[in-house]
Amino acid sequence: MQIKKLTREIRNKSLKKVKKRSPEELSTSWYQEDLLYQGRGPTLFMILPTGGCSWALSESGGCTMCSYINDSHVENVPARDIIPLFHEIMDKHTLEEPTAVKIFTSGSFLNPDEMPVEARREILQTLGEIENVAEVVVESRPEYVNREIIKECCSYLPDKIFEISMGLESASDHTREYKINKGFSKKDFEQAVEIIKDLKSEYKVRSKAYILVKPILTSEKQGIQEAIDSAIYAEKAGIDRISFCPATIHKGTLIEELWRKGSYQPPWIWSTIKIINQVREKVNIPAIMDTSGFGSRRGPYNCKKCNSKLKQMIIDSNLDQIPVKELECDCKNQWQVESSFCDIGRSTTRIRY
Ligand code: SF4
Numbered sequence: 637m638q639i640k641k642l643t644r645e646i647r648n649k650s651l652k653k654v655k656k657r658s659p660e661e662l663s664t665s666w667y668q669e670d671l672l673y674q675g676r677g678p679t680l681f682m683i684l685p686t687g688g689c690s691w692a693l694s695e696s697g698g699c700t701m702c703s704y705i706n707d708s709h710v711e712n713v714p715a716r717d718i719i720p721l722f723h724e725i726m727d728k729h730t731l732e733e734p735t736a737v738k739i740f741t742s743g744s745f746l747n748p749d750e751m752p753v754e755a756r757r758e759i760l761q762t763l764g765e766i767e768n769v770a771e772v773v774v775e776s777r778p779e780y781v782n783r784e785i786i787k788e789c790c791s792y793l794p795d796k797i798f799e800i801s802m803g804l805e806s807a808s809d810h811t812r813e814y815k816i817n818k819g820f821s822k823k824d825f826e827q828a829v830e831i832i833k834d835l836k837s838e839y840k841v842r843s844k845a846y847i848l849v850k851p852i853l854t855s856e857k858q859g860i861q862e863a864i865d866s867a868i869y870a871e872k873a874g875i876d877r878i879s880f881c882p883a884t885i886h887k888g889t890l891i892e893e894l895w896r897k898g899s900y901q902p903p904w905i906w907s908t909i910k911i912i913n914q915v916r917e918k919v920n921i922p923a924i925m926d927t928s929g930f931g932s933r934r935g936p937y938n939c940k941k942c943n944s945k946l947k948q949m950i951i952d953s954n955l956d957q958i959p960v961k962e963l964e965c966d967c968k969n970q971w972q973v974e975s976s977f978c979d980i981g982r983s984t985t986r987i988r989y
């Protein structure tokens with residue numbers, strides 16, 4: 637109960653400070669090479685404006701590490717505003733080869749209160765008619781993964797992969813509830829995965845799990861182990877792909893408050909490498925380590941000498957699904973000590989070089 641109250645207070649405070657942006661200002665798109673189901677390939681990323689994640693706007697205050705709500709319109713955005721912005725993005729890009737289209741809405745694409753049904757239909761129908769769209773990827777909390785809705789979405793994309801990414805974050809219900817304030821259980825997650833698995837005989841529907849690396853109140857050592865265990869669990873549950881999200885300090889979150897007070901530090905980059913290398917050995921589905929924020933003051937960090945090099949090595953390892961090669965650096969010893977012996981949830985006194 638306490639974590640909800642705290643998160644709600646911090647969220648309210650932060651929402652008051654955020655400068656409200658129009659749907660046009662929030663909508664954006666970019667191209668990047670990424671891992672498709674068929675291997676390396678182009679991906680069109682787009683952010684479509686909505687009213688924002690219902691969970692973050694609820695009494696719960698949302699998840700302890702997430703500030704997506706600050707990138708939302710906060711008030712509902714009607715279909716008549718979303719549809720032209722989507723078409724504007726699609727008109728800007730010519731898809732010359734099989735491409736994945738990733739739609740981010742700073743919340744749940746499948747929640748009709750966030751993404752109006754009319755807009756959802758128009759978006760999927762349009763993508764279904766473009767030959768070089770190979771995959772459509774959306775994000776959703778598991779409670780909106782409903783059999784009828786998924787069937788309808790897939791019916792617009794007959795020959796394309798439709799992937800639903802869900803923020804499992806951790807295989808531990810305790811971590812998800814008390815450290816992340818996620819608001820759903822493993823059982824809820826498994827039900828959603830079952831629905832997707834069940835529809836695979838009829839459609840090219842797939843699922844992805846996001847796993848948070850090092851939630852609050854977690855030591856470096858625990859963070860590594862929990863991320864690996866969560867990937868093993870996700871594969872067993874029937875997930876098709878995994879994406880690790882190493883914690884980064886976003887504004888207006890509980891994680892930021894703890895970081896400011898010296899009670900939290902994002903993971904070492906060495907830890908993310910240990911996780912991805914072990915997962916590549918132990919798990920048979922594709923796994924990505926997201927490198928956003930690596931090497932920055934608020935993100936995963938080693939030292940100035942090795943941050944960028946390791947970041948690039950992880951990106952390559954993601955695209956080819958191969959282990960990250962061994963590299964030596966003076967900072968590695970400190971990480972080894974911290975990640976081997978410290979079992980307390982702080983890792984905060986580290987001086988960053
Ligand atoms: S992580 Fe997802 S569910 Fe949690 S607050 Fe952010 S958008 Fe909402």
Ligand SMILES: [Zn+2]
Nearest residue numbers: 939942965967
């Ligand atoms: Zn280093």
